Amino acid sequence: MSALLPAAVLLPVITALACLALPRRAQPISGFLGGLASAAVNAAVVVAVTSHGVLEHHMAGWAPPLGIALRADGLAAAFVGLTGAVGFATLVFAASAEATTGRRTGFWPLAMLTWSGLMGIFLAADLFNAYVALEVLGLSAVGMVALGGRGAPRAALRYLIVAVVGSMLLLTAIGLVYAATSTLDMDLAGQRLTAEDGWLPLVLAATGMGLKTALVPMHAWLPPAHAGSPPAVSPLMSALVVKGSFYLILRLWLDVFPRNDAVALVLGVLGAVAVIWGGVLALAQRRLKRIVAYSTISQVGYLFLAFPLLNLPGHQPAMVSAVVAMALAHGLAKAAMFTAAGALMLGTGTDHVDGLVGAARSEGVLTAGMILSAVSLIGLPMSLGFTAKWQYLEVALQTGAWWIVLVLLTGTLLAAGYLLRPLAALIRDSDTHEEVGQAEIGPRPAAQRWVPLALGAMAVGAGLFTTDLTALTSIGWG
Amino acid sequence: MMQQLLTAVPLILIALSAAPALIIFMLPERANRTRVTINVAAAALKVGLMAAMVPLILRTDVAPELRIPFLPGTDLVLRIDSLSLLFTLLSALLWLVTTVYAIGYLAGRPNQRRFFGFFALCVTATVGIAFAGNLVTFLVFYEMLSLVTYPLVAHYGTSGALAAARVYLFYALGGGLLVLAATAWLTIVAGPVEFSPGGAEAVAALARDHPGVAIAIFGLLVAGFGVKAALFPFHSWLPRAMVAPAPVSALLHAVAVVKAGAFGLIRVIDDLYGVELAAGLGVLTPLLVVACFTxxxxxxxxxxxxxxxxxxxxxxxxxxxxxxxxxxxxxxxxxxxxxxxxxxxxxxxxxxxxxxxxxxxxxxxxxxxxxxxxxxxxxxxxxxxxxxxxxxxxxxxxxxxxxxxxxxxxxxxxxxxxxxxxxxxxxxxxxxxxxxxxxxxxxxxxxxxxxxxxxxxxxxxxxxxxxxxxxxxxxxxxxxxxxxxxxxxxxxxxxxxxxxxxxxx
Structure with missing residues (x-):
């Protein structure tokens, strides 16, 4: 059973190598098949953790602290599941047409390396492996950003610097933890680390991961990198890659570092600023992919908003469940948004909002997917976005954190504001509106229509399985 | 067997409006005749079913109920009591006549698919509101109603229509947020609360122990529902929304949006707090004054x-x-x-x-x-x-x-x-x-x-x-x-x- 864990990490790597070895024509099919197999393994991990509890695997039979261990508790399993669903859906989208993967070759191996890096982060039981996986994730993501059109090299370079600086900060933090505890095993380090030795590495790690997750005020690199990427890259970047660095700081927060209220408050306040400021910036955008990218900055704010509440004794399990629901909701909905935006862009040649007027008439399925994903991003019932926000509200109200309540409610209205503009353009009609023409949309392959709808429907439908998600998240700790 | 059949009843009635919406969205724009047939048939069938249930529910006190686990500790509850019956019967009847009217009104005009699709979704949300057995379920359909009415108000696509629809949407979502905040707060202080005629026990206990909190929650709820019910000073979206096509205005004013707000008020005052408790808290007099003024x-x-x-x-x-x-x-x-x-x-x-x-x-x-x-x-x-x-x-x-x-x-x-x-x-x-x-x-x-x-x-x-x-x-x-x-x-x-x-x- 525990052999699933190395399989989850290695199968994407093998696929990436296979893609590299094959000629360009054969890459989509081999990448797709490898993605299918990896998604199946991810699903199996979720099922196994749900039914058997925590999975742990010692590589080559060596137990820590000597050997390398992989571990999947409920928290990890939830993110593994998200990666399987979003990753596979994006690969289906990417296989639909060559134009989705950018002008240069390399999408398939890079996407599978990204997948593998994510698995490494989610399943790592020791700090060094987590660091290595983070580097794999960061570098392959930089490569994917570079696949885009004009402006992509600049955005990629910028993102490369962000990725490297973030990793360096984390590496320094890990070094300090090792110096203080003389172990790299997360559990052991967590038991040995004192508050006195813990605060500096915590600050470093939080800064590094905040940078890589685009926490305000370290967010400026994200819109060009996410919005400028090829259609099949943006969903992976926004839905999954930022989750990798967020997961790592969450994991370190819960397992390694001692409680630190000051850092929690700073992260929470920055998260609150991100929710509002990201929303305001998104309101000012006129290009669909930009709107969606700024929305990511806002939504990442919700994730960091959880830290002050995560610190409160007695509320931690509820809050972890809330933040996982929030991350999953964002991942599913954002992938739906970006695949839909990419398909519209390929169909119309533009992603300016005015160029999309009336597109719903011929692209009803895709529009439905966008509406569903908007429902979840805004946080309207009964989507997963709503149940996540509800759990935040419950904890915030119970602990009297009124400012968080206020941020949650304001963020909802802002999200409705910035998502209404593109959606209204899609469903409105051009023949009564002279100044803009009807969008001329080329016929889209079925995959480009149904992938956004499937992801959007999952984001909304998953709300009904919130209790199951809570049960899964609580496995293995707390 | 009978019991299982009863739990299915709320779902069937909701599906009876939701299914036509989905089918209409899937039909091509030119399929006028099929669309009309589906619409009228579903509406008529629903009126018939609802009418058949009147004696059953009023005389025997059966309340068909369906529960789906949703949030930790809170279920989605769909229940048909006598109040839901009254409201659904009204909405079913008016849906039928308004559909006939809209068919004539929109004949030969573009975008009928979008119109009738969202129109049916709007009625679906109304039915859900009527059946909601607790505040969370109510909120699910209340927000859905806000959302699906937007394309109807914006139907003509003129800049005036778009602006009015935007104003409407933000009033409605703002009201929804107040209800959300109140619901979450109430759930925390009183536990998951369900509607029951004369008021819920947990709310009575809350009002005994913390009257201030109970009053604040009541205020949030009334404000949130007051937005849709167009209570002063939350009324100004309503006259602006008149840019919508006539059948939309008709349905909006008679049964859908405005009445959803009013229905929410009924649920809160009569079935959540209970009139006597609300009077005891002293919250009814301010509402009475606002209502008189409006x-x-x-x-x-x-x-x-x-x-x-x-x-x-x-x-x-x-x-x-x-x-x-x-x-x-x-x-x-x-x-x-x-x-x-x-x-x-x-x-x-x-x-x-x-x-x-x-x-x-x-x-x-x-x-x-x-x-x-x-x-x-x-x-x-x-x-x-x-x-x-x-x-x-x-x-x-x-x-x-x-x-x-x-x-x-x-x-x-x-x-x-x-x-x-x-x-x-x-x-x-x-x-x-x-x-x-x-x-x-x-x-x-x-x-x-x-x-x-x-x-x-x-x-x-x-x-x-x-x-x-x-x-x-x-x-x-x-x-x-x-x-x-x-x-x-x-x-x-x-x-x-x-x-x-x-x-x-």
């Missing part, structure tokens, strides 16, 4: 409008507040009046909106000053409008009279005779803005109208296309019938009385 304010604003639809819109602001007014008095008679007005106002107001749409479609008339002599041009329309107007004013034996009589008697019963002054004042104002219209239509020579009549809309025998005319006549007849036969069993008044009695245990 009644008078809406009437005064209506008096100042020359645009027919605008006048009707402000009249709605005023009339819907009668419901809040009835609810906020501690008397079984007043509660009956408030609840029955939900139905009576709906029937009368939808008639008026149908007529406004008719005159605009057939003669291009949009202003009241152009209505002179309409009785000769469109006698049936003018008659239907007159019936609706007289009912609004409260002339016996029309529907409106019954509600106002109940409200007046309730005011005396509750020991607040000053409310009668408000009722009389409002009736005079209603008369002042409706009677001159009626007089114009019947007793003035026909005005010259350069543009009209609109081509292709007049018929050799009838004054207007049948699909537009008959719904208006039908709802006018309903408005008269529910007044005339208010004393019979299963009349809206009888059902409302039954509901009110259960609230005062």
């Amino acid at each position: 009644v008078l304010y809406g009437s005064v604003r209506a008096l100042l409008q020359d645009d027919i639809k605008k006048r009707l819109a402000y009249s709605t602001v005023s009339q819907v507040s009668y419901i809040a007014l009835g609810l906020s008095m501690l008397s079984v008679v007043a509660t009956t009046g408030g609840v029955v007005h939900l139905v009576h106002q709906g029937l009368s107001k939808i008639t008026l909106f149908f007529c406004a749409g008719l005159v605009a479609e057939v003669w291009g008339i949009k202003k009241i000053s152009q209505l002179d002599g309409l009785g000769r041009r469109m006698p049936l329309t003018a008659a239907a409008f007159t019936a609706g107007a007289l009912s609004m004013i409260g002339i016996p034996p029309m529907a409106g009279f019954i509600s106002k009589w109940q409200l007046g008697a309730g005011a005396l019963d509750a020991g607040q005779p000053w409310v009668i002054g408000v009722l009389i004042g409002s009736a005079l104002l209603n008369a002042a803005y409706f009677l001159p219209v009626v007089v114009r239509m019947w007793f003035r020579p026909p005005a010259e109208i350069r543009e009209g009549p609109v081509e292709n809309r007049t018929r050799p025998v009838l004054e207007a296309p049948a699909t537009l005319l008959w719904p208006a006549v039908a709802t006018a007849c309903f408005a008269i019938a529910v007044g005339l036969f208010a004393g019979l069993p299963f009349s809206p008044l009888d059902v409302a009385g039954h509901i009110a009695e259960r609230v005062y245990r």
Whole structure:
């Protein structure tokens, strides 16, 4: 059973190598098949953790602290599941047409390396492996950003610097933890680390991961990198890659570092600023992919908003469940948004909002997917976005954190504001509106229509399985 | 077996509106005939099913119920009690007539697929609101209603329509957020609470221990529902939303959006807090004052409008507040009046909106000053409008009279005779803005109208296309019938009385 864990990490790597070895024509099919197999393994991990509890695997039979261990508790399993669903859906989208993967070759191996890096982060039981996986994730993501059109090299370079600086900060933090505890095993380090030795590495790690997750005020690199990427890259970047660095700081927060209220408050306040400021910036955008990218900055704010509440004794399990629901909701909905935006862009040649007027008439399925994903991003019932926000509200109200309540409610209205503009353009009609023409949309392959709808429907439908998600998240700790 | 069948009933009734929506979205735009058939068949089937359930639910006290686990500790609950039955029956009936009307109204116009699809979703949300057994479930459908009404208000796609729709959406979502905050707060302090006639136990305990918190939550809920119910000062989206096509305005005012807010107020006051508890907390008097003010304010604003639809819109602001007014008095008679007005106002107001749409479609008339002599041009329309107007004013034996009589008697019963002054004042104002219209239509020579009549809309025998005319006549007849036969069993008044009695245990 525990052999699933190395399989989850290695199968994407093998696929990436296979893609590299094959000629360009054969890459989509081999990448797709490898993605299918990896998604199946991810699903199996979720099922196994749900039914058997925590999975742990010692590589080559060596137990820590000597050997390398992989571990999947409920928290990890939830993110593994998200990666399987979003990753596979994006690969289906990417296989639909060559134009989705950018002008240069390399999408398939890079996407599978990204997948593998994510698995490494989610399943790592020791700090060094987590660091290595983070580097794999960061570098392959930089490569994917570079696949885009004009402006992509600049955005990629910028993102490369962000990725490297973030990793360096984390590496320094890990070094300090090792110096203080003389172990790299997360559990052991967590038991040995004192508050006195813990605060500096915590600050470093939080800064590094905040940078890589685009926490305000370290967010400026994200819109060009996410919005400028090829259609099949943006969903992976926004839905999954930022989750990798967020997961790592969450994991370190819960397992390694001692409680630190000051850092929690700073992260929470920055998260609150991100929710509002990201929303305001998104309101000012006129290009669909930009709107969606700024929305990511806002939504990442919700994730960091959880830290002050995560610190409160007695509320931690509820809050972890809330933040996982929030991350999953964002991942599913954002992938739906970006695949839909990419398909519209390929169909119309533009992603300016005015160029999309009336597109719903011929692209009803895709529009439905966008509406569903908007429902979840805004946080309207009964989507997963709503149940996540509800759990935040419950904890915030119970602990009297009124400012968080206020941020949650304001963020909802802002999200409705910035998502209404593109959606209204899609469903409105051009023949009564002279100044803009009807969008001329080329016929889209079925995959480009149904992938956004499937992801959007999952984001909304998953709300009904919130209790199951809570049960899964609580496995293995707390 | 019987029990399982009963749990399926709420789901079937919701699916009966949701399925047509999905099918309509999947059909191509040109499939007019199929769309019409599906729409009318589903609406008629629903009316039939609902009507069949009336004796079952009222006489045997069966409440079909469906539970789905949703949030930790909170289920989605769909339950059909007598109040949901009253509201769904109204919505099913008006959905049927409005669908027929909309088919005629939109004939030959673009975007029918989008219109009828979202129209059916709108009704689905209304049914969900009616069936919701707790606040969370209510909220699910309440927000859904906000969302699916947006494309209907924005239907014409002009910049005015888009702006009005945006204003509507943000008022509605803002109201929804207040309800969300209140719901979450209440869940934390009182646990998951469900609606039960006369108020929930947990809320009573909360009010005993922390009256301040209970009052604050009540305030948030009333404000949140007040946005959709167009209570002053949250009413200004409503007149702006008049840019929508006539069938949308009709449904919005009579049963969907505005009534969802009013229905929420009923649930909160009667089934969550309970009237007696709310009165004990002292929250009813402020609501009563706001409701009275809105009644008078809406009437005064209506008096100042020359645009027919605008006048009707402000009249709605005023009339819907009668419901809040009835609810906020501690008397079984007043509660009956408030609840029955939900139905009576709906029937009368939808008639008026149908007529406004008719005159605009057939003669291009949009202003009241152009209505002179309409009785000769469109006698049936003018008659239907007159019936609706007289009912609004409260002339016996029309529907409106019954509600106002109940409200007046309730005011005396509750020991607040000053409310009668408000009722009389409002009736005079209603008369002042409706009677001159009626007089114009019947007793003035026909005005010259350069543009009209609109081509292709007049018929050799009838004054207007049948699909537009008959719904208006039908709802006018309903408005008269529910007044005339208010004393019979299963009349809206009888059902409302039954509901009110259960609230005062």
